[in-house]
Amino acid sequence: MPARQPISTAPKDGSRITVFWTDSDGVANESIARWDKEDGAWWTYTDSNTQKKIEPTAWRPSSADED
Known part of the structure; x- marks a missing residue:
């Protein structure tokens, strides 16, 4: 796994x-x-919709299995 x-x-x-x-609750997240x-912003899906x-x-x- 590549380094941060x-x-x-x-x-x-x-x-x-x-x-x-x-996030706004202080929870660390990792996502695509x-x-x-x-x-001019980063976007991620929090669920399928x-x-x-x-x-x-x-x-x-991202690794190949994450795409």
Whole structure:
């Protein structure tokens, strides 16, 4: 598994990557996310129907089994 990297170094080309972020309850999360260049934000699915704008602190490339 690749090491975590600062979010500032994450690709912003629309590819899916694994990000690490903390929600409003202070719970640490790891999820697949994409950068949306139109609104300049990171988005992830919280369930199969709901997307959420997040502010990740770190990232790592997604492995093949996560795609």
